Amino acid sequence: MHVLSPRVRLLLGVIGSVSIAIGSLGVGWLGPASVLRSWAVFELLRNSRGAATLSGLLVVVGALLLLAAWVSLGVSLLERRSSRGSTLPASAEAPRESDASRTSMQVREVAIAATAWSIPLLFTLPLFSRDMFAYVGQGRLMAAGLNPYTTGMADLPGWFGLGVDPLWADTQTPYGPVFVWLEKIVVMSTDALPPEVAIGAFRFLAVVGLAMLAFYAWRIARLRGLNQAGVLWIVAASPLVLMNFVVAGHNDSLMLGFIVAGVYYALKDRPLLGTVFVALAIGVKPIALIALPIIGLIWAGSNVGWAAIIRRWSAVAAVGIGGVVLLGWGIGVGVGWIGALATPVTISSWYAPANILGISIGGLANGLGLSGDAAQVAVKMVLLAAGCAAAVYLLVTKRRADPLWLLGSCFAVIVIASPVIHPWYGLWMLTLLALIGVDRLWRIRTVLYATAFFMLIGLAEPMDLIPRLEPDTMIPVAVIGTAIIGVAAVLISAEMVTRRTVAVRGLRVPSISN
Structure with a gap:
């Protein structure tokens, strides 16, 4: 892969986004x-074998174009830093001015690319996940005076017609009181309009979260002396980010935005404000509880004893957890979000290590005349508990480590131990990896290969190819086969260019983050 010019790269990504938007008309999610x-264009696109195949291919090709444009942008950042490192400055003042100008130009280039690639995706039908339909359903539960922590979607009249995944029928919401309150507001304010309007509002919220995430990630990068454009390249312009935070509209963007904002303010000696932001993150998704002790450690400092640490942890717990509890009672849902932390045990991802081990042990239990299902649940719970214990161990024994490294490690051990690992969970770790610093070749490869893997999962799992076309297995085979071949080609090209860049520097690894 050769580094494309900025204009060609920008245009390539825009073409990819437009391709996804057009393809979504044929294979995006629509409620029954x-x-x-009833619109003629949708009847034509969604009830024809050829149109459905073409639509699926347009989505895949569009994602591949975005991936190629994004990788080319990252390679250009590598090569520019490589050439910079090989040139000795003529004076002390000139390089500082030149560096500031170069940084500003690179940040602007990445920001423009991320924005331009996102705009067409705002107009897609939901793809890669049906969670936005669940947001609408949960908002309707709230509007009807029902508690989504005790009531499943099946108790809502007409829930299936919305397009909610049947997995939500008897599943309580895993979201915090801040988000269920937002769900209620969105649904009540769009009650007289088609559900697609509410879905658009939830996508808007996700994009706001992405903008907040990008802004505070950039500020942390500047604060920590990381390459600002490199950080934005990972957290804002990645095709995995665009697929999950724009097209799929996941509320994880809000959670991550609040967490990163909280860490930023804690690093700027404003720990109480940082705690408030983390409390908002917990109110979106309770898994954000992991970030509270990190804020406490930043507040306490690295050279204090356990007494000071415990005081800070108590303070952030009182503000953070106490605030979420009060909000829950205030909106009438109580503390049901605590029980919602167990929701991941009820579902599984086929590629999650915990699920693979659970299935293996469950099969063995069946062979011994025991309950395989019970064995699987037990394995999942034990491993998830082990992941939480590992996070606590890190907080205790590595409390003086870089707080962003510690936060990323805690997220990683819990996610890896979880029986469900959605593609957007990968963005939790990739975001924090970017803020730790991508200054080793293995870290650059981690970003690239993790992005490619989760992109393939996202492209493979949720294609809505119309019920009457489901028996035709050639459609998904053709679509996913194209995705695998295309992603492999992009990765091989990126690997060749990266190796060449490293070789030119005499085995010194280039960096996109510092």
Whole structure:
């Protein structure tokens, strides 16, 4: 892969985004009761074998174009830093001015690319996940005076017609009171309009979260002396980010935005404000509880004893958890979000290590005449508990480590031990890896290969190829086969260019983060 010019790269990504938007008309999610199904264009695109195949291919090709444009952008950052490192400055003042100008130009280039690639995706039908339909359903539960922590979607009249995944039928919401309150506001304010309007509002919230994440990640990068453009390249312009935080509209962008904002303010000696932001993150997704002790450690400092640390942990717990509890009672849902932390045990990802081990032990239990299902649940719970214990161990024994490294490590051990690892969970770790610093070749490869893997998972799992076309296995085979071949080609090209860049520097590894 040769580094494309900025204009060509920008145009390539825009073409990819437009391709995804057009393809989504044929394979994006639509509720069974959606009024859009009666429109002629949707009937044509969604009930024809050829149109459905073409639509699926457009989505895949668009994602591949985005991946190629994004990788080319990252390679250009590598090569520019490489050439910079090989040139000795003529004076002390000139390089500082030149560096500031170069940094500003690179940040602007990445920000423009991320924005331009995102805009067409705002107009897609939901792809890669149906969670936005669940947000609408949960908002309707709240609007009806029901508690989404004790009531499943099946108790809502017409829930299936919305397009909610049947997995949500008897599953309580795993989200915090801040987000269920937002769900209620969105649904009540769009009650007289088609559900697609509410879905658009939830996508808007996700994009706001992404903008907040990018802004505070950039500020942390500047504070820590990281390459600001390199950080934004990972957290804002990645095709995995665009697929999950724009197209799929996941609320994880809000959670991450609040966490990163909280860490930034804690690093700027404003720990109470940082705690408030983390409390908002917990109110979106309770898994953000992991970040509270990190804020406490930053507040306490690295050279204090356990007494000071415990005081800070108590303070952030009182503000953070106490605030979420009060909000829960205030909106009438109580503390059901605590029980929602167990939701990951009820579902599984086929590629999650905990699920693979659980299935293996469950099969063995069946062979011994025992309950395989019970064995699987037990394995999942034990491993998840082990992941939480590992996070506590890190907080205790590595409390003087870089707080962002510690936060990333705690997230990593819990996610790896979880029986469900959604593609957007990968963004939790990639975001924090970017803020730790991508200054080793293995870290650059981790970003590239993790992005590619989770992109393939996202492209493979949720294609809505119309019920009457489901028996035709050639459609998904053709679509996913194209995705695998295309992603492999991009990765091989990126590997060749990266190796060449390293070789030119005499085995010194280039960096996109510092």
